[in-house]
Amino acid sequence: MRWWLVLIVLFTSCARQKPERFSREAIRRPKALPIIILDPGHGGANDGTKMAMAPYIKEKTLALDTALKVRDILEQWGYKVRMTRTRDVFIPLAERVTFAKQHRGYAFISIHFNHAPNKNANGVEIFYSHKSNFTPSSKKLAKDVLDSICKRTQAASRGIHPGDYHVLRENGAMPAILVEGGFFSNVSDAKKLSNPQYIRTLAYSIAQGIDDFVQQDCR
Ligand SMILES: [Zn+2]
Incomplete structure (x- = not known):
């Protein structure tokens, strides 16, 4: 075989190899990404639940901390993010919904943490709006975010x-979910949720679930 023929064969076989897997950031589409509404639960005089053990974190504090991290990640990826609160104040529920509609959110994600009399109850669950014409979208968003969280944090689903x-x-046409x-x-969950590194992973997984939903949504 002539040397130049060898080169051609080598080049073609290399070109046929599977393309390298790019990170999510590298394949980000240049198109304008939609507005995401993040809603950290509770705030101000409304603490939500509280850990029964050290470090006694309040739900309102961790919900805000987590949502701010989700915001930072989504903004890095090119999303516009609007938050119903960015500090320790209580925003009435009706105002949160009005805010989401005014900002023409593409999706609404409320962030909370759970409490149960049964101390064995643990894991992550997500609620979706079921009284709107867009229930299938809300359900899909809930599934995408839950799958992402459980895959990346190993939390029980x-x-x-x-x-x-x-x-x-009340969010009408907007796909809306509430993440617990x-x-x-639960001692084991509370220990994980007290770890800032776990919260970073949780925030990252919520952001990735939202991104999965947006990239696949065909509305
Ligand atoms: Zn709550």
Whole structure:
């Protein structure tokens, strides 16, 4: 075989190899990404639940901390993010929904942590709006975010459920979910949720779940 023929054969076989897997950032599409509404639960005088053991973190504090991290990640990826609160204040539920609609959010994600009298209850569950014409989209968003969280944090999945919460019910056409990111009443969950590195992973996984939904959504 002539030397130049060898070169051609080598080049073609290399070109046929599977393309390298690029990181999510590298394949980000240049198109304008939609506005995401993040809603850290509770705030101000409304603490939500509280860990029964040290470091006694309040739900309102961790919800805000997590949501701010989700915001930073989504913004790095090119999303516009609007938050119903960015500090320790209580925003009435109706105002949160009005805010989401005014900003023409593409999706609404409320962030909370759980509590149960049964101390063994643990894991992550997500509620979706089920009284709107866009229930299938809300359900898909809930599934994408739950799958991403469970894959990346190894948290136990408690599934997705229809939820009759004000911020879900009243959001109209906007796909809306409420993430319960773990149980403050469970020793193992509380220990994980007290670890800043775990919260970074949780935030990253929520952001990736939102991105999975946006990239596949065909509305
Ligand atoms: Zn809550």
